[in-house]
Amino acid sequence: MTILVTAASGHLGRLVIDALLARGVAASDIRAGARDTAKLADLADRGVQTVHLDYADAASIADAVAGADKVLLISGTDFGQRVAQHTAVIEAAAAAGGGQLVYTSAPRATTSELVVAGEHKGTEEAIAASGIPATILRNNWYTENYLGTLAQAGESGVVASSTGEGQVASASRVDYAEAAAVVLTEDGHLGAVYELGGDVAWTHAELASAIGEVLGREIAYVAQTPEEQSAALEAAGLDAGTIGFVVTMDANIRDGLLGEVTGELSRLIGRPTTPLVEGLRAGA
Template sequence: MIAVTGATGQLGRLVVTGLLDAGVPAAEVTALVRDEARAADLAARGVQVAVADYTDPTGLRAALTGVDRLLLVSGSEVGQRVAQHTNVVEAAVAAGVGLLVYTSAPKADATTLVLAPEHAATERAIAAAGIPAVVLRNNWYWENYDTQVQQAAATGQLAGSSGAGRAFPASRADFAAAAVAVLTDEQASPGVHELGGDQPFVLADLAAEVGRQTGTEVVCADLSADEHRAVLLGAGLDEGTAGFVVALDGNIAAGELDAGQGGISALTGRPTRTLAEHVALVLGR
């Protein structure tokens, strides 16, 4: 039995459907969800649906009974994730899960990335629990740039403060495929995988590609952190969100997402989605 937490979320759902597409019998897949109604389509395909909240240790243990492999998709509640993830890890140990797979952050144990501390703490909790584990350190999603693609196409302008900092983005579907590859590999070995797309990316590449596909010039403004914050506040973002976005761009500028290429394709055996392909999808071309 393979179980997936957060199975109605953007990544979790892709993993569940990816398992089915890979030939795993639906009866051997368990979708852990908070809202059973949101998993009606998965249940209709024969997937086992279990209601289990990250904050409910008892429910988690019951849901994981009989599970051989578990994908722990990191939670979305910043500040609560370490406690929540630890509940899942402890429940997995109690239920006798044989392999835990966790979606972490790039270079989680050696980075200043604003997203990393809770991931690093979770990795330490997994190690302390002694459960065999595969850590998938997901780089950047192309989907993170969807709004900017649309704005650049509409206005001919793109702005950020990530400078020449490189990332290795891939699509959510690519990251899901990597998780499926590990979950279905009978010889999967415990360890850490830095997962990224096949090609490096800087923000100016996005402007150039949107311009190429729309046939118009797109100007990419490389701003200071203060200038970027002012632009975001002027666009209606609240102070906290603007600060978070600027901090992420600062991390990218500092090279914190420059974690190397090919990690996904090494697991899946196929190329990851390109920048051109993703821009075309967003623009409906």
């Protein structure tokens, strides 16, 4: 059996490969794909197959999926291009006769107003249209997304947002990676759609407290209106597009779109998800 992990040079892809190895998958049965195979040299040294795989290069996709029994499609980062790029992988995997495609999606992707949900919805629709047996992992936010906030708070002593009392049920990348390894190595997951996230949802005021615990000093939380947040981000030199995304994302959190606690992630991995403080501390 050959398991292809796309975007394997990224944080999540590497952790998935570690999790597969920990679950007893032979290194020679794992195929790691990335745009720059030089970044996979350490994996090759461990016996993992390494291949060139660029979501924008159809030939590289066809070569990478050839002979793969299972494909983990980790969502790309070329925003605005992702549906087409993901669809190229999906169709190639289906044409190659893959037995399972696993995709990292977003919470409630097909119905959510989350600003990043649209391309995930389009990808899930492409998976359904392809007919390939699939498992959808709708990953909530990664705790590591807030390492930049931690660094900024270390300099300013402040966490500021317009999220109000909205909550985020984040988990660490290692938790999501273990879940991917589970569904790639166990039976019974074909056709499943899992809503994955942390066991505890937290507010940004609680995030400030957690960051303070990691840094060993008090960090204040400043609640902003969207207008105040926009002005502060503009004063900090951010461009209009980035400001719009950040303010919209905070509005999504304020509206509860990332706050759902389902327990599905901890059930899949057989342990509690990584607590917020531990996840931040590990990445600091």
